[in-house]
Amino acid sequence: MDEPELTAEANAETARRMCEAEPTLVDVRAAADVVPGMTAATILTSGAPLRWEEYTGGQRDGIIGAAQFEGLAGSADEAVAALDSGEITVASCQDHSCIGSLAGIYTASMPVFVVDDARSGTRAFCNLFEGPLPKRLNYGMYDEEVRETLLFLERSIMPPLAEAVRRSGGIPLRPIIRRALNMGDELHSRNTAATLLFTRELFGPLLDLESSDPAGVRRVLDYIRSGDYFFLRLAMAAAKATADAAHGVPHSSVVTSMAFNCRDYAIRVGGLGDEWFRGPLPSVEQVKLFDGHTRDEIEFMGGESTITETVGLGGMAQAAAFPLVDYQGGSTEEMADRNRSMYEIAVAEHPEFRIPFLNFRGVPVGIDVRRVTETGITPAIDIAVAGKGGGQIGAGAFRAPLACFEAAARAHLELRQEVPQA
């Protein structure tokens, strides 16, 4: 078999693994108890790793806030000192099987969803949606109110939620994602249907809990109902478990991770080990800002929810989620055209995750860095927009930068040339 064939076969295998994953929510636990390598003095944040001093703006603020929240420092100044000295370690979410929303801040005490892919044995984690308040740690803000919310999640939500999940015997996420794609979600910027479907799965176990913890049951339901984004964290954990299951096929030129920090966008490729191929931050294709905000306020403070696009959801499945036109702006015709173009850079179509508008065509799965480079078409990504002052200021359709894919394609080509001919 020659190298082009090896790559084609490796890519097919990578996509096959993505298509076959069966992520299941099995538990909700404190990060310290389950996340590999998590210590009391570790803070995880989004994107390819940077040195602590390279983090700026909201992402830096989030890390400093996390140190205070976790009791590792009594003030922001003390936090900076401890971070400068290395007493507090900053690490990359994905190196700990976690996946970060926006700044993606994890500390040891925070509750995380535990999602297992039964087929491959991968396990991934995502922390919980902080709720609909504009001030959130993952948007680079920390104060008493943010602290109260985080403590509420840990003390009041985690125990009954975890109990309900355990009593359920595990909640399969694949069927929820499959159905939600038929109900206006693309599982990144829109998770309305998935949140409802998940809630229904949880209702039986919650009923069983009613007699022992009636207040806890109502808190959990109120929390899940507080926004339509509850499921996003589960979609992200499911996508991370799925992408990790697909990573590591030799010769594969398919993307298995996309993430950004405050400085750069980066991708990993299935056959190219753990190297991050970096490029500039994503470009705005279409953005809609909340009233009173302007484009010059947009700040990138990290984000790994693009793991959803990595497995064929989000911007790769925009035509499943026309309601987004109200949230992101643009037109549904543009969304449909953008979605159709994504098939040009993907190596497969999902057999179960389908887009009704495209007459139930499967979502495009497996972004091939070579095809991106050849066509110049980069993945469309649906992301929430953070503002320089912290907090969310809007949402939009963005594009991953070509440079990452070019760098990865070059590395893939070099590796190919090293392969002895069979």
Add this chain to the structure above:
Amino acid sequence: MDEPELTAEANAETARRMCEAEPTLVDVRAAADVVPGMTAATILTSGAPLRWEEYTGGQRDGIIGAAQFEGLAGSADEAVAALDSGEITVASCQDHSCIGSLAGIYTASMPVFVVDDARSGTRAFCNLFEGPLPKRLNYGMYDEEVRETLLFLERSIMPPLAEAVRRSGGIPLRPIIRRALNMGDELHSRNTAATLLFTRELFGPLLDLESSDPAGVRRVLDYIRSGDYFFLRLAMAAAKATADAAHGVPHSSVVTSMAFNCRDYAIRVGGLGDEWFRGPLPSVEQVKLFDGHTRDEIEFMGGESTITETVGLGGMAQAAAFPLVDYQGGSTEEMADRNRSMYEIAVAEHPEFRIPFLNFRGVPVGIDVRRVTETGITPAIDIAVAGKGGGQIGAGAFRAPLACFEAAARAHLELRQEVPQA
């Protein structure tokens, strides 16, 4: 004001009432307790009224089955005798504020949803989904199994469901319909999201019931989860309350009801009193039959779920429900085109019920019989298909017959000519 202006103003008022209705589920009761004019010996069935002997096929079988179910006759022969003698009365659902699904069979003991429009004071009723079994009374089948299902609804579902609805203080249906239109439902042949949204509204009251009736709470949840069509009956009752609120504006040429029995399709018009304008049965535009069935098996045994189209849902909002392409066949392009054409026969667009794919254009509301006649475009209707042997054999997009609209337009014109000029 001259007559064309009077009609235009009347039509705007009719559509305005349709757009403003706020139907709310307030109770679940036995038909005998709440339906006006309902007696122990009354059977209600779908469509403009016929003489008993004119009912044929599945609709006749349904009526006969209903007499047995209600204990009005010990056998089918006895039922026929009692119907022939007039001992048992057959009446039209809509003359009793009810709305019939398929054959639309109502007897005194059957539970019905009670839906009030708070703005206009109208009240409408719809009986309960019999569940996903192919054998159902409203599909013209009656045997011991059907009887058991109906008794289960009456004895095991109605009490806890009614209690939960009463504890809720009333469940507003307008917000559920509004959201479901953004989640792939058109509220006629697809009610998946609406069923979920309704279920979530019921969670709180069901939790409160858990301590007193744990088994009842689980039965209700299992029943609602047994299919994705639970909400259809609520959509129908909501549409009936809405259409009735809009009926009776003098000079209006807007349709306020569409229904069919086993022989004819018929419409009522806002300014033309209670007269039914009849035409032939609907024509098949696009149909998809379950495996093993053929077109020559299709039987019309009545149906009033076209009340949803009357208020701008169902076939009038197909582009909100592309997943239907899997259920009804055809293509999403055809659905979008068909939906766009419906604006040519409607007098208004709903301010809150919007179609994401059409960049959130409001659904077309208020079918003007004059526009239908002028354009030759008749309302698209999404209907389930019954088979000659009873039971559902498929679903499709049908068309209302032009003749009804022509007859109504003529009657409207005659009435205009009688109006003295101001």
